[in-house]
Amino acid sequence: MNVYWMGLLSFSGAVVLETLGQVTMKIGTRNMPPGAGGILRQILTNLWVQAAIVSFMTESIFWTWTLHLMPLIIAFPMGAICFATVALCSAHILKERITAQRWLGILLILIGVVMIGMKA
Amino acid sequence: MSIPTSKRPRWLLWTGLFLAISLDTSVQLCWRASVPQHGGMAHALGATLIQPLFLLSLLLHVWQLFNWMMVLALADLSFVQPITALSYIAVAISSHWLFSENLDPLQFCGIALVLVGVILVSRTPSGSPTITDRQQRRGAPEAAG
Numbered sequence: 001m002n003v004y005w006m007g008l009l010s011f012s013g014a015v016v017l018e019t020l021g022q023v024t025m026k027i028g029t030r031n032m033p034p035g036a037g038g039i040l041r042q043i044l045t046n047l048w049v050q051a052a053i054v055s056f057m058t059e060s061i062f063w064t065w066t067l068h069l070m071p072l073i074i075a076f077p078m079g080a081i082c083f084a085t086v087a088l089c090s091a092h093i094l095k096e097r098i099t100a101q102r103w104l105g106i107l108l109i110l111i112g113v114v115m116i117g118m119k120a
Numbered sequence: 121m122s123i124p125t126s127k128r129p130r131w132l133l134w135t136g137l138f139l140a141i142s143l144d145t146s147v148q149l150c151w152r153a154s155v156p157q158h159g160g161m162a163h164a165l166g167a168t169l170i171q172p173l174f175l176l177s178l179l180l181h182v183w184q185l186f187n188w189m190m191v192l193a194l195a196d197l198s199f200v201q202p203i204t205a206l207s208y209i210a211v212a213i214s215s216h217w218l219f220s221e222n223l224d225p226l227q228f229c230g231i232a233l234v235l236v237g238v239i240l241v242s243r244t245p246s247g248s249p250t251i252t253d254r255q256q257r258r259g260a261p262e263a264a265g
Contacts, residue, residue: 022201029189043185043189083201087198096196096198096199097248101240101244102244105236105244106237106241108233108234108236108237109238110237111233112205112235115227116208116227118227
């Protein structure tokens with residue numbers, strides 16, 4: 001397996017874990033008491049928040065490998081895919097109301113981020 | 121007990137978003153600077169773990185976690201997550217200065233598109249009505265906005 005495929009594989013793992021982490025974290029903060037104490041309590045007691053933290057920690061291992069295998073300016077913008085996966089999960093799993101204007105904004109951000117990552 | 125949408129402080133949300141973008145940019149740059157470019161995967165992981173920059177990024181990660189949880193409690197995930205795309209702009213410009221990575225016209229167009237996209241998203245309502253909101257509105261006139 002060459003370096004590009006390994007980079008792509010570890011990158012895909014990072015995208016899945018990022019999406020999973022964001023969605024579970026949002027579920028875990030739904031009934032969170034306000035203030036830093038509330039946040040700390042939620043980290044210690046809420047299983048959704050803990051699942052999100054495990055996802056983010058595992059993602060950072062994948063991300064370290066990804067950055068080792070490809071330059072930041074290519075690897076980081078490839079994470080643009082997360083804007084699509086997180087938005088789709090927000091709409092379908094979290095039942096957030098995403099207006100046409102917000103979808104358009106997300107699409108422009110996605111294209112823009114890909115363009116930032118393209119090297120002439 | 122969750123905070124109803126109408127009572128969520130907007131300044132807190134935007135301060136949190138600004139902090140999230142700044143922290144994200146710092147973490148990415150620390151991470152990038154601490155990962156060695158040569159050697160095997162195990163070597164990369166081992167060498168990364170002992171870097172002072174890596175330890176700094178670990179601290180930033182904890183701060184980022186607390187801040188992100190506060191932000192998520194204040195607004196929709198589909199509202200706050202796209203706005204953090206501003207960190208891509210910050211990282212592209214910082215990488216240009218710190219690691220001498222190129223910035224060409226295509227990337228400037230990308231930066232402009234991200235900016236327009238973030239403005240569009242930021243002008244949509246930041247939160248879907250929560251169960252608490254719906255309960256409070258029952259029997260009361262619909263709140264403006």
